[in-house]
Amino acid sequence: MKVFLVVTLYLATCISFTRSKSLRSSKTDGNLEGLEDTIVPLGDEPADYRAKRSVMRKPTALSEIMGPLSRRHARDLTEFQRSDAVYLRMRGLLSILKMLIGKEPQIEIFHYVNWDKTINIDNLFYTRPTSIFQVRRIIRAARHLGMRVRATGAGHSRSPLYVDEGNVMMDVRDLERHDGPRMQINPKNSVRNYKTLTAMTGVYEYDLNEFMVRNDVTMLSQPLNVNETMGGMVAAATHGSTWSAPTYSGYVRELRLMDSSGRLRKFTIERHPELMKAIICNLGMFGIMYDITIQVYPTLIAKVHNQFVPLGSLIYNNTALRDTVTGNFLTEISWFPFNSVTDAEAEDYKRDGTIPAAWNAKRDSIWLRSINIISEAELGGRPLEPTHFLPTNGSLSGGKEKGLLRGRGAVSVAKRVPIVSYHHLVNAFPVILPPRWGTETSAAFMLNIDNQFIRAAEALQFIVEEAENQIKANGSTPLNALLPRFFENSDCDLCPGNHDITQADDSGRTLVIDFLAPPAQYGFYPTARKFVDHFRNQKVRPHWGKRHDNIPGIIDHIKLVYGDNLDHFQKMRKLADVDPCDMFMNSYLLEIFGRSGTWCA
Template sequence: MRNWAGNLAYAAHDLVRPTSLEELADVLAVGGPVRALGSRHSFNDLADTTGTHVQVDGLDDGRPAVDLDTGTGVVSVNAGLRYGELSRALEAEGRAVTQLASLPHISVAGAVATATHGSGDSNRSLASAVVGLELMTTAGELRRITRDTDPEVFAGTVVSLGALGIVTRLELATVPAFQVRQDVALDLPWQTVLEHFDAVTGSAYSVSLFTSWDEPTVRAAWFKSVVSDGGGRRPEPVPGLPWAEHDVHPVPGVDPAACTAQHGVPGPSHERLSHFRLDHTPSAGEELQSEYLLPRRHAAEAIEAMRALGPRVAPLLLTGEIRTIAADDLWLSPFGEDSIGLHFTWHPRGAEVAALLPVIEDALAPFGARPHWGKVFAADPVALRAAYPRFEDFRALADRFDPQGRLRGGYVARLLG
């Protein structure tokens, strides 16, 4: 069995899909290594195990898969549900999540556990919407942890890398449903982006800048703007932006049919905030991905450092993306302050990408860059431990929830030691 991209063969000897909490408890009672597996969108062995993989997408705990409390706006969700499915169900109830990642195909639990994010100066990671979660420990104990009832440890249980238990359900804050329009500008001069970075990224609810790093301009800027009262105008962060007259895909030369609607056509937020449509396959999966997150205050310097590496990066790159993310308080989230993300979608040339990653990480190290947990990177576990001030608190929490270390497989085993 392989991951979504096909670059990793899992070491697990078994995959189980329990249909009830009792079945899940029986799986855990057998003993041995075990790990939760979501939509398989991790590009490294973070979710791997030499034992049993558990998927909870078919689990029925006696409650609806999407259970909205209309009084509080909090929705309780089956952990294996995909964000696109959740968003459609919420839209039917007049609600929405505040942010989505590029793909709506990823599972809620997997995205939360790895601090996956979208873009937007005021938008935090997907994990920041969590107000409570339920998980089953390796001892078979079902635990519910919320921000209100467990304030001392809650921030350590959300971005957990799957090291605390099998998450069965998450509770997310929602907002009233809203409409978004998407407009794409082409060929923004780098000088404009660097001199007016705050104006560019702050001109819409969500902004993504696409580049191959060796180009003389930012190839495309995707602006996703909230539409109020049926209106809404195209953003103008700087005068004279050249707007695309045709649909655009993030990867040059690829058919944009899989992309969400552009040219300012309003639609539900979940049909615009992701770059790709739920009912389309965004690519064949034959790619690798990396991403580095760093404080926004270093944006200009980090971008210039990457531009200097452009001639080395571009031949291996399908596309690069610059995003912004607001700060949160979660222990293993890389967003301790307002941040930018430098994302790389690579050709599936693993050895060449692996050789280049240390070069990129050295260039970004002065700016406090940390890798996305679920992408490919070179940073060793010792360096990553030191990059998270609450790491030792998290290790203690993992020891308490999983004293036998049964959940420590793949990169998590190397990280926790």
């Protein structure tokens, strides 16, 4: 309390000398020789947004308050004691932050839980700006205090990409553009012979899709839900399952962000190709993304076909697997373990947990969903339907069903989807909702696909057999759903599917092994570890946004697999001079990438 009073009195004295000034960028801004074209002039802050006052700091006093925040793993405190100590210091810092930032946006101490309740952060500073000027004020205030800032949107990530406890989480979903609409279509021009779409980083995918339909344009791939934000999908290279289309990052042609000096910066694929290799999948390390411009295509009509085929005929036949995946515009394969039990076997299971002697995974059904592009003539006047939200009761693994019968329940609800339907392409991708009962998390790992699909089949069989063995051994399953997906690689440093990570007979595509279960489900994490260990020599790498940080040695493995790409990423980050003080990093990312230099404020 004594320290806080000293600092508060000092700040109050400073306010009278600095009331008409704003927080300025520090000496660490560096120069942008050769990148002057990346600066977007913002000018003075509009009067409606302007901070009422700004202050200077006394480092020796503030360091006593900030100290416990940097000792997150102090050995002399229990977790609860440490969290309480952090909270007490944050209470003192909150008043200082509010004085630095001004009346808007509000900033509060917050307990954060992500969308599927798998990430919990005890105490952080949460703020939700509405303008680029407010973003600038938050960044400069945080930099003034030596704090870190990381953006968030819908909170779909299950990995440690969030800001560390005691620092600033900036929710970007309410941001509005200061120089244009929230979303806009850009016509072809002399540089780009295709249309582009510019959208704010916090725009939800379902709003983006509606906008594309209204404007007769489309994307070629999308994830399994529409509740993600544009910035989140780009920052972590969110994937779909389109054979000849990349992750969301692969569509980016231009991006504006605010760096740690409070400068709005613009980077384009034409003027800054090497920098864009790092920026299009930046994990939030380049700054607070503002708006993003992606390539779009003329609207397309899609025919969706749902089938249920024996697992053994597809997963254990690499030729059939290859022909199925490469023969469709998009292929989604979903397996829900134990789904082929008969009514009589299900009754026996309910009664005493009996696993039928005749059951094996090859007997189960695969839900095979394919999408292909058709012409107006092939449509033949049929109505185009809206997006189908999959009838899974808010969970992809069986809704309210219990135990192993979840698999049977999941297939049952999947069969309620029409066998054939027709859509605008952006409305054809299947959509799930967040789980309504408990939590359901996801582990996902990437492997290169060879032209013969031998590696792909081997990886799928490994997961299937792990689940089958556990079911037969003790009547439990390590996963509720296996969702392999397929996409095209891109020219990108950190994208899990990129042209620099190759294997023998490489197809230039990547397989995603994605499997779901509640995080406490027996065998879930051990299966993820076994998979990574088994395929280490095939350069397996985690999906950045999915659960993987619990796997022993994963950070060293990431460094090994990405190799020179990590060095290029850091070189580009330094060249761009977006964050010399590592304001946009967190403890997990620092373990992988290291520090840029001396921590500064």
